[in-house]
Amino acid sequence: MSCDHDLDAEYLHPGDADILEFYEADGGLRATLALPCPDCSEALELDLGVDTVEEGDFELPLSDELYD
Ligand SMILES: [Zn+2]
Structure with missing residues (x-):
């Protein structure tokens, strides 16, 4: 498939x-990012390039709530 x-x-x-x-x-x-295809739920790997790195405006350590 x-x-x-x-x-x-x-x-x-x-x-x-x-x-x-x-x-x-x-x-x-x-x-490398892993996620399911929204259409067919196939397991996908995405290759990502990082363009910029900046200071983030969030608390550490990261929690799952950040992603809700
Ligand atoms: Zn698909």
Whole structure:
């Protein structure tokens, strides 16, 4: 079974996703994200590039509530 649905941000929720790993490639930080396809529930891995890093306006440690 394969999934070729276009992912729509409207149907993607942070609470459904997990970051599998961070790694460096081509001198930049990248991350692998795991989430289910909103259309067919296929398990998907997304490869993300990090463009910017800034100070965040939130309390540490991170809690699940941040993602609700
Ligand atoms: Zn799909």
